[in-house]
Amino acid sequence: MSAGDQWNGAPRHRMTPAVRSSGVTGGLAAAMILSAAPAMDGGVAQASTQIQEVTSPGGVEAWLVEEQGLPIISIEISFIGGASLDPDGKAGLAALLTGMLDEGAGPYDSAAFSLRQDEIAARISFSAGRDTIGAKLTMLRDKREESLELFRAALNEPRFDAEPLEKVMGQYRSVLRQHSQDPNRLANDAFYGAMFPGDPYGRPRLGTIESMGSITAEDLRAAMPRLLNRSRMKVGVVGAVTAEELGPMLDAVLGDLAGADAAPAELPQAPPSAPGGKTVVDFDAPQSTLLFGHGGVPRSDPDFIAAYVMNYILGGGGFSSRLTEEVREKRGLTYGVGSFLSPMDRAALYVGYVSTSNDKVTEAIDVIRDEWTRMAEEGPSAEELDGAKRYLTGAYPLRFDSNAKIANFLVQAQLDDLGIDYIATRNALVEAVTLDDVKRVAARLLKPDDLFFAIAGRPELETATP
Amino acid sequence: MQDAAPIDSAPGRSVVSPPIHSFTLENGMKGVVIQDRRAPVVTHMVWYRVGAADEIRGESGIAHFLEHLMFKGTDSIPSGRFSKIVAENGGQDNAFTSYDYTAYFQRIAKDRLAMVMSMEADRMVNLRLTEEDVATERDVVLEERSTRTDNDPQSLFYEQLQAALYLNHPYGSPVIGWRDEIEKLDREHALAHYQRHYAPDNAILVVAGDVTPEEVEALAKEHYGPLAPAGRTRPIRPQEPPQLAERRIAMTDERVRQPFVTRQYLAPSYRTAEPGVSEAFNVLSEILGGGASGRLYRELVQDEKVALNAGGYYSGLAVDDGTFGLYGVPADGVELEALERRIDAVLARLIEEGPTEDELSRAKMVLISGRIYQQDSQASLARMYGSALTIGMSIEQVRDWPARIEAVDAAAVVAAAKSLDRRRAVTGFLSTAPIEDTAEEAATR
Numbered sequence: 075m076s077a078g079d080q081w082n083g084a085p086r087h088r089m090t091p092a093v094r095s096s097g098v099t100g101g102l103a104a105a106m107i108l109s110a111a112p113a114m115d116g117g118v119a120q121a122s123t124q125i126q127e128v129t130s131p132g133g134v135e136a137w138l139v140e141e142q143g144l145p146i147i148s149i150e151i152s153f154i155g156g157a158s159l160d161p162d163g164k165a166g167l168a169a170l171l172t173g174m175l176d177e178g179a180g181p182y183d184s185a186a187f188s189l190r191q192d193e194i195a196a197r198i199s200f201s202a203g204r205d206t207i208g209a210k211l212t213m214l215r216d217k218r219e220e221s222l223e224l225f226r227a228a229l230n231e232p233r234f235d236a237e238p239l240e241k242v243m244g245q246y247r248s249v250l251r252q253h254s255q256d257p258n259r260l261a262n263d264a265f266y267g268a269m270f271p272g273d274p275y276g277r278p279r280l281g282t283i284e285s286m287g288s289i290t291a292e293d294l295r296a297a298m299p300r301l302l303n304r305s306r307m308k309v310g311v312v313g314a315v316t317a318e319e320l321g322p323m324l325d326a327v328l329g330d331l332a333g334a335d336a337a338p339a340e341l342p343q344a345p346p347s348a349p350g351g352k353t354v355v356d357f358d359a360p361q362s363t364l365l366f367g368h369g370g371v372p373r374s375d376p377d378f379i380a381a382y383v384m385n386y387i388l389g390g391g392g393f394s395s396r397l398t399e400e401v402r403e404k405r406g407l408t409y410g411v412g413s414f415l416s417p418m419d420r421a422a423l424y425v426g427y428v429s430t431s432n433d434k435v436t437e438a439i440d441v442i443r444d445e446w447t448r449m450a451e452e453g454p455s456a457e458e459l460d461g462a463k464r465y466l467t468g469a470y471p472l473r474f475d476s477n478a479k480i481a482n483f484l485v486q487a488q489l490d491d492l493g494i495d496y497i498a499t500r501n502a503l504v505e506a507v508t509l510d511d512v513k514r515v516a517a518r519l520l521k522p523d524d525l526f527f528a529i530a531g532r533p534e535l536e537t538a539t540p
Numbered sequence: 541m542q543d544a545a546p547i548d549s550a551p552g553r554s555v556v557s558p559p560i561h562s563f564t565l566e567n568g569m570k571g572v573v574i575q576d577r578r579a580p581v582v583t584h585m586v587w588y589r590v591g592a593a594d595e596i597r598g599e600s601g602i603a604h605f606l607e608h609l610m611f612k613g614t615d616s617i618p619s620g621r622f623s624k625i626v627a628e629n630g631g632q633d634n635a636f637t638s639y640d641y642t643a644y645f646q647r648i649a650k651d652r653l654a655m656v657m658s659m660e661a662d663r664m665v666n667l668r669l670t671e672e673d674v675a676t677e678r679d680v681v682l683e684e685r686s687t688r689t690d691n692d693p694q695s696l697f698y699e700q701l702q703a704a705l706y707l708n709h710p711y712g713s714p715v716i717g718w719r720d721e722i723e724k725l726d727r728e729h730a731l732a733h734y735q736r737h738y739a740p741d742n743a744i745l746v747v748a749g750d751v752t753p754e755e756v757e758a759l760a761k762e763h764y765g766p767l768a769p770a771g772r773t774r775p776i777r778p779q780e781p782p783q784l785a786e787r788r789i790a791m792t793d794e795r796v797r798q799p800f801v802t803r804q805y806l807a808p809s810y811r812t813a814e815p816g817v818s819e820a821f822n823v824l825s826e827i828l829g830g831g832a833s834g835r836l837y838r839e840l841v842q843d844e845k846v847a848l849n850a851g852g853y854y855s856g857l858a859v860d861d862g863t864f865g866l867y868g869v870p871a872d873g874v875e876l877e878a879l880e881r882r883i884d885a886v887l888a889r890l891i892e893e894g895p896t897e898d899e900l901s902r903a904k905m906v907l908i909s910g911r912i913y914q915q916d917s918q919a920s921l922a923r924m925y926g927s928a929l930t931i932g933m934s935i936e937q938v939r940d941w942p943a944r945i946e947a948v949d950a951a952a953v954v955a956a957a958k959s960l961d962r963r964r965a966v967t968g969f970l971s972t973a974p975i976e977d978t979a980e981e982a983a984t985r
Contacts, residue, residue, distance in 0.1 A: 143578055144915055185842055188832035192902045195909030214909060241841065241848075248848045248869060251797035257691055358795055361686035392632075393611075393623040403620060406679030409687050429687050461628045468630010472647055475579040476916045 125484065125494055128317045132325035136309035137484040137494065138317055141477055147218060147313035149225075150481040151209040151328070152489055154306040157202055158274045158341055158420065159297075164289055165274070166281025168207060168301055170246065171294050172200035175209075177238035180227030184238040187224070196221035198228060204275055205419040206489070207301055212478070215314045218323070226327040229302060234291040247283055257363035257429075257530035260355045265365040265425075265528035268353060273344040275421060299332030307331070310484025312477040344420045345369070348524040352439075355530045362531025363429045366442070368524040370415055370422035371515070373490050379503045380511040381415060381519055386462045387454045387512075388445065388520075389413025389426055394461065396449070400441050401428060407438050424519060435533035443522050450520035453513030467501040557939050558915060560925070561753035565760060567769040568741030572925050572935065573756045574748035576918045582749030583922045584656050585645040586664070587930040589744070589774045590737035592715040593639040593859070599729055601717015604637040605681055606730045610644065611635075612673045614666040619673055622659065629655060639711055640859045641930040647919065650750050657763040664738055665767055667731075674727040682723065685716050693793040697970045704787045704966040705804050708778050709860060739770030744929050748922035777860060780806065787966040792973035799971040801876045801883070802867035806964040807854065807956075809862035811932050818856045819944045820952040821864060825854040826903035827895050827953065828887065829866065833902060836866070839886050846874045846882055859931045864960060876969045891957045894950045908942045 126138045157168045176191070176198055178184040191198060197212040198221075209229060213221035253259040263278050270276030280286065307328065311320055348368045357363075371381040382390075389397040389412045401411040413426035430438045454462070474480050474497075487496055561573040592603045613619035626633040631648030633656075646656040689695040699714050706712030716722070745764065747756045783806065810818045829836050829852025836850035850868040866887070868879045895903075914920050928938045 141578065144912070146913060146916065148916075185832075185838060189898075189902065192830070192833045192906050195905050197913070212913060214912065241845070244871060245848050248798050255693060255795045255797045359686070359691040361683065361691050363687075363691065391627065394627045402680055403676070406676040407683070409680055409684035429691075430683060431686065461624070465627045465630055468649060469627075469632060470630075471579055471581055471649065472632060475576075475581050475647075475918055478916055 125497075126317050127494060128311075128320050128324070130321035130324040130329070132329040134304070134309065134324040134328050136311050136320065136324055137488060138310075138315070138320055139312045139477075139480050139484065140314075140316060141312055141480075142314050144477070145215040145314055146477065147213050147215055147311065147315050148477045148481040149211045149213075149327075150310045150485050152308045152485045153207040153209075153302050154205065154308075154419070154489070155301055155303070155341075156206045157204050157277075157279050159300055160274055160277070160281070163285060164281070164293060165277040165285040166246070166279070167289055167293060167297055168202040169280045170242065170286065170289055171297055171301055172202045172207060173242045173246065174234055174239060174294060175200050175228045175232045177242060178233040178235050179224075180231040180233075182224075182227065183233070183235060184241075187228075190220075190224055194220045194224070196224055198225055200228075202279060204279065209302075210481075218315075222323055222327055229327065230330055232294075232298075234294050236291065239291055239294075243286060243289075246280055246286055250278075250280055250283055250286070253278070253280075257357045257359060257361075260357055260530035261363045261365040261528045264353050264355050264530070265367070265526070268349055268526055268528065269346040269367075269423065270344055270421070271347065273420075275344050275418065302331055304328065304331045304333050308485050308488035310481045310488070312481040312484070341420055346421050346423055348521070349526050350524050352527040352529060352535070354533060354535070355528070356532065357530045359531055360431060361429050362432050362435045362529050362533040363427075364435070364438070364527055364529050365425065365427050366439075366525050366527040367413075367416075367423050367425035368521055368526060370417060370424035371519060372422045373417040375422075377511070377515045377518070378415075378417070380507050380515040383459070383462050383466065383504065383507045384449070384454070384512045384516050384519070385413055385415055385424070386466060387458045388449050388516075390415075391462065391465065394465065396445050397426070397428075397442065400445055401430075401438055405437070405441065407431075407434050407441070411438075411442075432532050433534050435529065435531070436535060439527060443525060446520050446522040446525065449516050450522065451517075453509065453516050456509055459507070459509055459512060463504055463507070466504050470501055558921065560935055560939065562935055563753075563757045563760070565740065565765050567765065567767060569743055569745060569760070569764050569767075569769075570929070571745040571747070571757060571760050572929065573751065573753040574746070574918070574921050574925060575751065575753075576748055576921070577750050579918075580650050580750050581647060581918075582650045582653050582747055582751055583645060583647050583919050584653060584660070585643055585746040585922050585926050586660050587641050587643040587744040587746065587926045588737060589640075589742050589930055590642055590733075591638050591640040592713065592717075593710040593777055594737065594775060595710065595713075595733070597710075598721060599725065599733075600713040601681070601715075601722045602725055602729050602733045603642055604716055605678070605722070605725050606733050607635050607637045607642050607644075608677050608681060609669055609674065609730050610663055610667060612670075612677075613668050614662050615668060616662060616666070617659065619668075619670065622663070625659065626656065631656065637715055638927075639715060641927065643926060643930075645919075645922075653747070653751065653756075654759050654763070657759055661763040661767060664740065664743065664764075667734055667738075669727050669730060671727055674730060678722065678725060681716070682719065685719060685722060688716060689714070690719075693791075693795045694970065696793070697791050697968060700789060700791060701802065701804060701966055701968045704789050704968075705806065705863070707780060707783060709780050710777055711858075711860065736772075739772070740764055740767045741769035742772065742774070744926065746922045746926040746929075748918045774859070779860065783964040786962045788968075789966060790969045790971070792971050794973045796970060796972040798869065799876060799969070800867060800869045801880050801967070801969050802865060803880075803883075803962075803965055803967040805864045805960045805962075806861050807856070807864040807960070809858040809860065809931075810856045810928075810937070811859050812861050813856070816944065816948065816952060817956060818854075818862075819941070820948050820956040821854040821856060822907055822945065823900065823903045823948045824953050824956045825852050825864065826906055827899045828852045828890060828957075830903065830906060835886050835890060835899075836868070836883065840868060840879070840882055844882065846871055846879055850883065857927055857931060876971065880967065887957060887960070891954055894954050897950075900948075900950060900953070904945055904948070907945050911942050 128136045128138045160167045194217040199210045201208040211225045267276045389395050397411045401407050408430045411428040416423040559575045563571045633646040635644040703712045840847040840850045848869045852866045856862045870879045
């Protein structure tokens with residue numbers, strides 16, 4: 075529980091995000107749209123020129139944005155591989171490893187590590203995703219030596235002591251039990267399980283109580299060079315630190331990690347199966363929770379940006395999207411509906427979500443399928459495309475208004491191989507998308523009959539379309 | 541008013557406040573400007589001093605329902621266009637409702653500040669609602685209630701717990717409203733709430749970002765200045781009578797797979813406490829329940845191994861009394877009653893022995909550094925000032941908070957812990973229900 079929380083609405087002060095409504099285009103409203111794009115391009119370009127490529131004396135590479143405005147430094151690291159490297163029968167290994175890195179390292183046992191972290195106010199966190207393991211450190215500039223030493227110990231010398239290992243496994247079992255009472259998690263597991271049968275992408279990231287239980291401290295030790303490997307590492311740094319200062323810091327923390335050839339660099343692709351149809355996971359609730367989708371577009375695809383613009387119009391654009399308009403605003407079927415592109419390292423998906431009363435599931439699915447068909451057949455209007463471009467280009471600087479967000483971008487841009495000048499060129503890529511581009515990618519991407527719906531709830535499906 | 545000077549505190553803990561300016565328009569609307577030059581964007585927020593705790597009894601959920609309806613139309617903005625206009629200008633917008641406030645915000649390029657101000661000022665007084673808009677949106681809110689609460693036994697449990705904690709105060713009703721009352725909310729209820737509470741003198745403007753105080757004040761004068769004040773202040777809510785009886789609730793739900801125990805005490809808020817007392821509760825909550833270095837976690841999870849997780853929290857940003865909470869998730873085979881006794885033992889020993897110097901120092905470090913880290917987010921700063929000012933705190937109280945945390949001593953922490961009174965608290969057990977009639981269950985699926 076961070077100190078900031080008490081100012082930000084603690085548990086009793088429940089925040090409930092809001093709303094909007096049906097789409098009438100109006101003269102006065104249109105007149106309120108100011109001339110062309112908002113005047114932010116200067117700011118965006120400025121941020122990109124500030125990115126420095128730093129190579130440490132020991133050869134560790136990082137992207138740095140120096141920001142001396144606040145006395146804090148954020149470091150974000152991604153190691154490619156993640157849960158995709160979990161061996162069969164040991165699903166959850168990457169997740170358990172990230173849970174154990176701060177449970178005792180170097181001279182600190184588990185308790186001493188957390189006490190030390192608080193003493194110096196270092197914020198250290200680790201996470202395991204399908205394709206990456208993430209490591210983050212946010213620290214006060216005047217506690218940087220102490221903070222870096224703790225971070226180094228966690229990444230290089232985790233102890234995996236028996237007692238905290240048993241504790242963390244108990245906590246993970248508890249989390250897995252909680253997942254089984256969470257309809258979002260149930261729908262998620264059913265969806266990915268059906269999309270990727272037999273592949274690590276199809277397994278819950280924490281594994282199962284059985285697979286988690288089979289993991290030993292030896293397994294964790296053996297996985298270290300595979301999961302935290304220098305050759306598959308991307309580093310982003312933002313804050314009150316110069317390039318000269320950063321080099322030795324990188325060497326100290328990351329220089330001694332295992333190098334290349336600890337695991338195959340290329341993992342096999344995992345094309346999603348597109349089974350179509352539905353699966354229902356029984357959950358006793360008045361409302362059903364749905365995750366749906368089919369194959370998508372890889373990040374490296376030449377049509378990715380066109381698909382991104384298309385998705386904004388169909389389901390990515392919040393209150394401006396067609397799905398929100400049709401499912402929520404016109405019919406009141408849901409509080410939340412939307413879609414997103416999900417380009418992973420070994421597969422690409424196009425995914426949507428909605429939750430609606432059990433007796434309205436059939437109607438919601440029909441409306442969504444109709445919108446899929448309409449976009450695939452007709453594409454967007456010129457007006458919709460213009461609105462999407464205005465939002466996507468105008469809102470781009472909102473992604474760079476905090477050190478934490480910039481650090482995240484620096485890592486993601488390296489993972490996606492976007493190039494160090496991407497921020498300066500990105501809005502031009504969006505502007506260049508034509509109506510024909512969007513129509514082409516919509517026709518290619520959207521397959522209404524391939525949509526697979528994973529439903530957690532007790533939906534009334536008797537009139538469902540086949 | 542400006543302050544950019546470091547607050548004096550222990551080494552390594554100096555907190556440099558961002559420059560904060562404030563002004564008041566002639567119609568009574570307050571403005572706060574937080575400068576942040578790092579990106580060419582602004583966060584524009586309008587906070588109303590009205591929340592769910594100001595609702596008429598029987599109309600629970602109306603504050604939140606109106607918040608949804610505020611995105612419909614006015615005379616100049618056709619129904620449903622508000623957010624689309626913001627998006628077409630490269631901005632993001634939303635709103636949120638709490639017990640003590642309702643707030644609306646946009647995040648957008650700084651040269652669009654005048655535009656969003658004119659739109660926000662417009663809907664402060666010119667909201668237009670059709671019966672159809674209201675009926676459809678009510679369905680949306682009912683679905684929202686299902687998503688947030690009815691689908692989740694833990695949320696339902698906290699709703700029951702909260703209702704049991706308050707005998708009379710409206711904090712006992714959920715912000716989103718009880719389902720049967722939401723179902724009865726209509727256009728007239730919404731407009732009555734709107735006319736009663738939405739006016740410039742009941743609102744606070746917060747702008748954070750790459751702006752100067754002068755330009756924000758000039759824009760505020762132009763757009764919010766012409767609106768007529770309503771001359772009303774926040775009504776006094778029904779208060780709690782003396783609470784004499786400890787409450788205990790036990791909820792079972794077949795869907796629950798992970799039982800836990802929690803207790804919430806009434807505790808003074810930053811608005812109702814004597815000076816320094818809320819700060820002591822903040823430090824107490826860190827010492828007892830602050831993550832893996834808090835006493836509850838160290839003793840019950842690490843040492844005794846009777847819990848998988850345990851902690852505590854203090855909710856002090858409230859107009860009326862706040863809450864102090866404790867919770868524990870039992871280890872396999874540990875009964876909830878047994879875990880509750882262990883939690884009480886940890887609390888009792890802290891009262892008896894007091895915190896160590898190390899504990900005090902660590903807790904303060906975590907709290908004060910949190911304030912430094914928070915400055916990384918323009919939106920988070922705007923939200924902090926907005927919520928604090930809307931409940932009635934001053935800019936100085938917010939700004940000087942780190943120094944007051946630094947001043948908390950061991951005696952104040954013990955006094956805060958001692959003041960927790962089980963007669964003014966509710967203890968709740970959430971556990972799974974045995975499935976009694978599986979044959980019938982199977983048949984109905």
